[in-house]
Amino acid sequence: RPVQVYLDGLYLCLYFLTERIEDDFCADYLGGSKNDYDVLEAPSASGATSVMKVLTGDKKTIPPEWTTLYAKASAGLASAQAYQDIQQYVDLSAMIDYMLMIYYVGSRDGPTYLGHDSSPVPRNFYALRRDNPAGPFIFLPWDTEWCLEDTRVNRLSIMGVYNPSVLMNQFAANVDFKMLLADHVHRQFHNGGPLTREGATARYKALSDEIRGPIIAEAARWGDARSNYTPASWENEITRLVNSYFSVRTDIVLGQLKSKGWYPSVEAPSYQIDG
Numbered sequence: 001r002p003v004q005v006y007l008d009g010l011y012l013c014l015y016f017l018t019e020r021i022e023d024d025f026c027a028d029y030l031g032g033s034k035n036d037y038d039v040l041e042a043p044s045a046s047g048a049t050s051v052m053k054v055l056t057g058d059k060k061t062i063p064p065e066w067t068t069l070y071a072k073a074s075a076g077l078a079s080a081q082a083y084q085d086i087q088q089y090v091d092l093s094a095m096i097d098y099m100l101m102i103y104y105v106g107s108r109d110g111p112t113y114l115g116h117d118s119s120p121v122p123r124n125f126y127a128l129r130r131d132n133p134a135g136p137f138i139f140l141p142w143d144t145e146w147c148l149e150d151t152r153v154n155r156l157s158i159m160g161v162y163n164p165s166v167l168m169n170q171f172a173a174n175v176d177f178k179m180l181l182a183d184h185v186h187r188q189f190h191n192g193g194p195l196t197r198e199g200a201t202a203r204y205k206a207l208s209d210e211i212r213g214p215i216i217a218e219a220a221r222w223g224d225a226r227s228n229y230t231p232a233s234w235e236n237e238i239t240r241l242v243n244s245y246f247s248v249r250t251d252i253v254l255g256q257l258k259s260k261g262w263y264p265s266v267e268a269p270s271y272q273i274d275g
Contacts, residue, residue: 002211014211014218021126021140023056036132038063042111042122042163044143050121050161065089065129069137070162073170083174091136092177095164096184098125098139102165103155104195104253105147111139112160120160139164148241151248154256172262185263189254200246208238 005012019025021041023034030037040052040062052062069089077083108114110124126140159166171177188195194203215234223229257263 002214004214004217011217011221013221014214021128021142026128026130030130032130032132036130038065038129038131040066040127041142042125042127044124052122052127052162063129063131065131065134066127066137066162070166073167076173077171077177078173080176083171083176087136088134089136090167091138092171092180093184094138095167096181097188098141099164099168100184100188100195101141102144103256104200104249105144106149106153106155107144107147108149108153108155109146110141110144111163111165112158114158120158122160122163125163148245151245151252156256156260156262172260178262182263182268185254185257186268189250190268195253196250197246200249201242204238204241204246 001017003015003017005015021039023037023039026037026039027034035057037056038059039055041055042052043049052066054060054062069086072082072086072089075082077086102111111122112120113123114120124141124143126142127137128140129135129137155165157169159169172181187193190196192198194200216231219230219234254263258265
């Protein structure tokens with residue numbers, strides 16, 4: 001939620017108060033005790049390795065289920081048995097919804113860093129799982145602000161190592177997964193769903209309306225130090241996103257999904273009652 005921050009009475013900035021995705025966060029939202037959870041954080045520093053950071057309590061090592069997940073995915077998922085076996089390690093629906101968001105916003109800072117690294121490492125996401133009782137990994141985004149830029153950008157083939165983008169490309173070898181993916185795409189990209197023009201525009205306008213007043217103080221505080229940092233430039237960016245990004249991005253990403261063979265070229269049937 002947005003808040004106005006003051007330090008010793010001096011206005012500092014518009015700040016977004018955010019919950020940390022740690023073990024107590026998991027217990028609050030998913031039940032049980034915080035000791036029941038494994039929480040891994042992808043690195044975000046420049047020059048980072050592919051090693052995930054362990055955040056949970058006194059647990060010092062990455063759970064073996066993490067490496068097992070990627071080993072099983074790399075071994076091949078075309079068979080029904082392999083597809084069934086791996087589902088104990090990853091929540092497929094949560095992974096698909098997370099990655100559809102990444103594809104839509106065109107993120108270049110997660111789940112891999114698309115900067116100068118020749119082999120992008122995991123970046124800016126969390127992987128959490130309940131280990132008592134044992135459950136699958138769930139992926140959650142973090143710090144995904146390099147996004148909503150170029151409407152034509154295609155992130156479907158970006159892979160790297162040890163991240164859900166890799167898994168999506170490996171799971172796509174399985175016909176049952178592709179049907180599950182198609183179901184999620186239809187739900188998100190059609191009929192006013194979250195990634196339609198209507199859904200994205202309404203959500204974005206609600207968020208921008210909430211900070212329209214505070215943005216004046218934010219611009220006054222920092223405008224002298226940064227060029228073109230004014231309420232007018234912020235309003236121009238809103239206009240760009242609403243009129244030039246959200247208006248076309250849905251169809252562009254749908255086209256990318258179809259070209260990759262991840263969504264049927266034939267549309268799903270539309271059911272009607274009494275006309």
